[in-house]
Amino acid sequence: MSAPDTGGDSYTESQVIMSTVKIVTPFVLTYGLFVTFHGADTPGGGFQGGAIIGVVILMLAFAFGIEPTRDWLANSTVIGLIAGGVVAFAGIGVATMLLGGAFLEYRLLPIPDPVRYGMEGIEILGVAAIVSGTVIGLFFVTAAGFTAETTARPERSRVGTSEGDQPRIRGDTDTEGDD
């Protein structure tokens, strides 16, 4: 952070950061997956592991530029992670209900060691996916910035813009001042 930021794209190509991220990223991703998959027996779990997995993408974006990272990681992937996590979590819960039990009554699942792997399922497929997707998505939204042009509201019929206004019969004509 040497040069003062001008509010534009503040990416500078640094050989040091790129080399460091290239070396460190595989280990961070492995650690995030370990924390996620091993959270049932050691400290950690889906929330912490998902956050670490999301940070891997943030590191890549810092090293190689946010725009290339956004082009590389399709937006549908991020939304799929977030929404798919909720669907997977709810799906496991509803599946046990369809099998005649309560919500998330794992012992009814037709898999070996159902309680353990049911818990792993909601932690990995559900919570970790939601958290990692949310971290990545918030990062991209924040990096994209917020200006008046990017958030131009769609044209709407202006109803009740001033008090005592008669509702217009002709719909949303944009002509003003024809009283």
Place this chain on the structure above:
Amino acid sequence: MTPLEATLIAFVLVTAVATALFRDVLSAIIVFGAYSLGMAIIYTLLLAPDVAMTEAAISAGVTTILLLLTIAKTVRPPTDELFESVNVPALIAVGAFALVLGAAVLPEIPAVGDPDAIAWANPEVTGYYLQNTYADTGVQNSVAAVLAAYRGFDTFGEAVVVFGAAVAVLLVLHREVFA
């Protein structure tokens, strides 16, 4: 209280006050990240590794990155002074409040590992989880078992809250994609 704990508590207090007092936004963000790291180590010493990992990943990592991105995208007002000017009457009032609160609350907090601690006010519940986690679920991490098995429905609600946060950000920004 070991010297390590005393040092950490002093470090956390100093960084918290510095976060409030630094006039430069970038300095405040960096010190805030250091504060989160100190809190994570304190949680580890208090034998709460799951909480410590969350604090380190979310608070020290993701929050710092998002705040840095925010000042990169907005303005960082130049300052000549290092610290904010302190409002002395307000400082006296807040300090007195904190002193009274501390004098009232701190002696009542049980020591770490105290068998008469208030967490054991309901020993049949807490003891049930600790004694039956492995027999009921087959996982060794009691925290994960409570989150994913005993209180799975609550965790589903929390996961949906994170999903809702991501949706709410898009809604506020009038966007349909994380870009």
